[in-house]
Amino acid sequence: MNHDEGWRSGGRGGPRGRSQASGQRVNRQKSERPVTVDRSLDESSGNRSRGRGSRGRGRCRTVQVYVEKSSRVANVGKSAQEEVKSQEDGLGSTKQPDQGASFKCYGDNDDLLQPSASSSSNNINLSGGLSVSRECEDKNGGRVSCDIVNRMEDVSFSGLVSVSSTSDKKVKLSSVEDRHSAHKSGDVGNACNERISRLFDICLEKKWFCLKSSSLELNKEKRRATKGYASIVIRPGMVLLKNFLSINDQVMIVNKCRELGLGEGGFYQPGYGDGALLHLKMMCLGRNWDPQTSRYGDTRPHDGSIPPKIPFEFNQFVQKAIQDSQSLVATSSKKGEDEIPCMSPDICIANFYTSTGRLGLHRDKDESAKSIQKGLPVVSFSIGNSAEFLYGDQRDDDKADMVVLQSGDVLLFGGKSRNVFHGVRSILKDTAPKVLVQETNLRPGRLNLTFRQY
Numbered sequence: 340m341n342h343d344e345g346w347r348s349g350g351r352g353g354p355r356g357r358s359q360a361s362g363q364r365v366n367r368q369k370s371e372r373p374v375t376v377d378r379s380l381d382e383s384s385g386n387r388s389r390g391r392g393s394r395g396r397g398r399c400r401t402v403q404v405y406v407e408k409s410s411r412v413a414n415v416g417k418s419a420q421e422e423v424k425s426q427e428d429g430l431g432s433t434k435q436p437d438q439g440a441s442f443k444c445y446g447d448n449d450d451l452l453q454p455s456a457s458s459s460s461n462n463i464n465l466s467g468g469l470s471v472s473r474e475c476e477d478k479n480g481g482r483v484s485c486d487i488v489n490r491m492e493d494v495s496f497s498g499l500v501s502v503s504s505t506s507d508k509k510v511k512l513s514s515v516e517d518r519h520s521a522h523k524s525g526d527v528g529n530a531c532n533e534r535i536s537r538l539f540d541i542c543l544e545k546k547w548f549c550l551k552s553s554s555l556e557l558n559k560e561k562r563r564a565t566k567g568y569a570s571i572v573i574r575p576g577m578v579l580l581k582n583f584l585s586i587n588d589q590v591m592i593v594n595k596c597r598e599l600g601l602g603e604g605g606f607y608q609p610g611y612g613d614g615a616l617l618h619l620k621m622m623c624l625g626r627n628w629d630p631q632t633s634r635y636g637d638t639r640p641h642d643g644s645i646p647p648k649i650p651f652e653f654n655q656f657v658q659k660a661i662q663d664s665q666s667l668v669a670t671s672s673k674k675g676e677d678e679i680p681c682m683s684p685d686i687c688i689a690n691f692y693t694s695t696g697r698l699g700l701h702r703d704k705d706e707s708a709k710s711i712q713k714g715l716p717v718v719s720f721s722i723g724n725s726a727e728f729l730y731g732d733q734r735d736d737d738k739a740d741m742v743v744l745q746s747g748d749v750l751l752f753g754g755k756s757r758n759v760f761h762g763v764r765s766i767l768k769d770t771a772p773k774v775l776v777q778e779t780n781l782r783p784g785r786l787n788l789t790f791r792q793y
């Protein structure tokens with residue numbers, strides 16, 4: 340994986356894709372060959388997720404596949420809705436002018452933060468920071484437009500929070516995160532490091548979820564879940580398995596990620612050496628990927644934590660996805676071209692995007708030269724809200740193609756597409772399957788897992 344090329348650039352700016360009013364419209368590129376798989380033949384899957392179709396902006400071509408417009412939650416009490424909204428907003432904070440000076444990290448065990456966060460709720464959003472684009476140099480000496488987003492944007496600490504009554508509104512965090520922070524680091528004096536080592540809960544507390552979806556809506560989701568999934572070759576080496584993961588699979592994955600995410604090596608706010616933050620939370624399984632050095636390692640440098648192992652069940656899904664993709668391309672006319680090699684993942688990078696999350700165009704190229712040379716695929720799971728996923732041969736948003744990845748979709752890019760530029764332009768609000776949210780209390784946002792072999 341290598342994100343030096345664009346993780347910072349955010350990949351967003353300019354108008355969003357336009358909504359497509361109804362589903363079933365397929366706007367395929369030449370090489371797409373959709374195949375619908377009867378779910379009854381495949382017990383590992385089941386979910387028919389939904390989302391909004393979206394056209395790309397500018398010259399971006401869009402792949403739209405079995406996409407339906409989402410409807411909002413019915414039967415939601417206003418106050419509950421507002422509560423959830425405010426939690427969501429607290430996560431995906433809007434960019435604000437640089438207030439770097441207003442955020443200070445206070446050291447040692449007290450772990451005091453002094454932002455102007457005056458919230459007394461259980462979620463504090465410490466937002467602010469700078470949001471400017473500037474030119475940076477990439478590794479190859481090329482100029483890159485870097486969206487230097489803040490020192491604090493999207494930073495949210497969840498867990499138990501007690502607000503002290505002192506007049507300067509210092510906020511004392513006394514959460515599960517603190518217990519894990521600075522794990523093994525022996526560097527408790529570096530509170531800024533501790534800030535990034537606080538763990539992020541991908542699920543909301545139960546009390547925020549007294550929402551019930553209408554039975555009509557749930558039935559609609561169930562009906563979709565029995566339809567089977569469709570496989571599409573998007574371009575040589577890139578295969579999309581729509582609705583590959585059933586709702587039950589997704590629930591299991593979310594629960595597992597939540598559990599791992601709150602433990603050693605769990606979700607944290609990654610950032611670059613210069614202090615700029617990525618627009619997502621991250622957890623590495625198997626091996627750590629360090630955005631500061633673009634290298635893999637056995638431990639996470641900022642806190643010394645050891646990444647959790649990749650759960651066995653996750654690898655099973657990956658193997659099945661690879662096999663299904665291989666069967667698909669074997670039946671296709673452009674056999675050799677579309678080839679997807681086998682891969683045994685020893686790395687999984689889990690990203691959680693809040694509503695404002697994104698990821699600039701980049702190539703995954705920090706895996707071993709052999710792995711990349713062989714075109715071993717990156718296998719990507721999407722869970723929760725849909726995402727506008729960009730891909731193309733250049734690091735240029737305007738020339739990239741776009742496909743909406745919905746909850747349950749699995750995307751593979753290997754072989755001829757192993758070095759494809761890709762990124763996430765935006766997260767589409769309220770597009771996660773309601774039943775998934777009800778079962779897991781997943782935060783508004785998107786969980787993405789990418790599996791790789793070093």
Ligand SMILES: O=C(O)CCC(=O)C(=O)O
Binds near residue numbers: 340698703719761787
């Ligand atoms: O979230 C996604 O779909 C892509 C993630 C990705 O490209 C990465 O983690 O390298």
Ligand SMILES: [Fe+2]
Binds near residue numbers: 340702703
């Ligand atoms: Fe990537």
